[in-house]
Amino acid sequence: MLFESWPTCNSINLFTQQPFHISNFLIPAGAYRGNSLREEGHNVMKDLRDFIATCEKEGELRRVKAEVDWDLELSHICKVVEEKSGPALLFENVKGYKSPVLTGAFATTKRLAIILGKSTNLSMVELTKAWVDVATKNVVPAKEVKDGPIFENIVDGDKIDTFAFPSPKFYELDGGRYFGTAVFMTIQDPDTGDINLGTYRMGVLDSKTVGVQLLKGKKGDRILKKYGKKGKKMPACAIIGGDPLHIFAGAATVPGAKSVMMWLEPCAVRLWRL
Numbered sequence: 001m002l003f004e005s006w007p008t009c010n011s012i013n014l015f016t017q018q019p020f021h022i023s024n025f026l027i028p029a030g031a032y033r034g035n036s037l038r039e040e041g042h043n044v045m046k047d048l049r050d051f052i053a054t055c056e057k058e059g060e061l062r063r064v065k066a067e068v069d070w071d072l073e074l075s076h077i078c079k080v081v082e083e084k085s086g087p088a089l090l091f092e093n094v095k096g097y098k099s100p101v102l103t104g105a106f107a108t109t110k111r112l113a114i115i116l117g118k119s120t121n122l123s124m125v126e127l128t129k130a131w132v133d134v135a136t137k138n139v140v141p142a143k144e145v146k147d148g149p150i151f152e153n154i155v156d157g158d159k160i161d162t163f164a165f166p167s168p169k170f171y172e173l174d175g176g177r178y179f180g181t182a183v184f185m186t187i188q189d190p191d192t193g194d195i196n197l198g199t200y201r202m203g204v205l206d207s208k209t210v211g212v213q214l215l216k217g218k219k220g221d222r223i224l225k226k227y228g229k230k231g232k233k234m235p236a237c238a239i240i241g242g243d244p245l246h247i248f249a250g251a252a253t254v255p256g257a258k259s260v261m262m263w264l265e266p267c268a269v270r271l272w273r274l
């Protein structure tokens with residue numbers, strides 16, 4: 001993907017082959033107590049499928065088999081469920097689509113603990129302390145590899161179609177459908193080579209492009225400006241349907257980590273490979 005222009009909405013040629021569309025990021029309300037996943041040896045998640053399986057095992061996920069419209073209906077259902085601290089929802093029958101949509105992944109303290117690979121007995125305050133610890137100590141460099149599951153399905157050129165995925169329209173006054181809310185984007189600093197993760201909303205503009213707004217002052221914005229000064233387009237990779245831990249990382253400011261990738265490894269013993 002290449003950013004075409006600045007400042008407001010930057011066009012991206014969308015390219016993704018992940019079957020899950022994760023949306024609707026909400027900050028958790030209240031402490032939730034449960035069993036320790038760590039003690040039970042469950043903290044070995046490596047992707048979104050593992051997260052879904054763990055949530056299901058813990059009674060933290062409900063599959064919605066009834067047909068649901070991506071146009072306002074889906075967002076309304078997940079909002080009502082989240083207000084009651086209900087389970088994450090996996091909509092398996094989105095009208096006109098085969099891919100499922102996951103909502104509410106981050107909406108309870110217990111699910112946050114699952115994402116971080118921490119004990120689900122932790123209160124929100126304890127979990128926050130554990131999170132600060134993770135984000136400030138023992139950063140480890142990321143590894144670069146030549147292949148991975150991401151290359152299993154490739155769609156390119158004219159075949160790219162953003163409407164092939166069940167992006168929801170959340171609110172009546174939204175300008176359109178959002179391909180990503182709980183998603184993240186990776187970019188590379190052209191001067192230092194550091195990799196940055198950023199969680200930025202991605203709105204569908206047409207069948208080939210989604211728009212991303214990098215707010216002024218964010219690291220993503222500062223990196224984009226470096227490319228601008230060099231007269232270059234900024235390559236970017238949008239990850240939709242990835243490990244929820246990376247979405248956390250994308251939304252966090254990590255002090256002391258040269259690159260956000262460095263910090264992910266110790267966070268939950270999950271390897272991030274480029």
Ligand SMILES: Cc1cc2nc3c(=O)[nH]c(=O)nc-3n(C[C@H](O)[C@H](O)[C@H](O)COP(=O)(O)O)c2cc1C
Nearest residue numbers: 025198199200201213214215218219220251252253
């Ligand atoms: C669900 C969600 C959506 C977000 N959307 C945006 C966005 O569209 N644009 C933006 O600049 N920041 C957005 N943010 C905030 C950034 O993720 C956050 O400030 C992050 O630290 C930015 O990373 P950066 O400083 O490395 O660019 C969002 C955060 C969350 C949790």
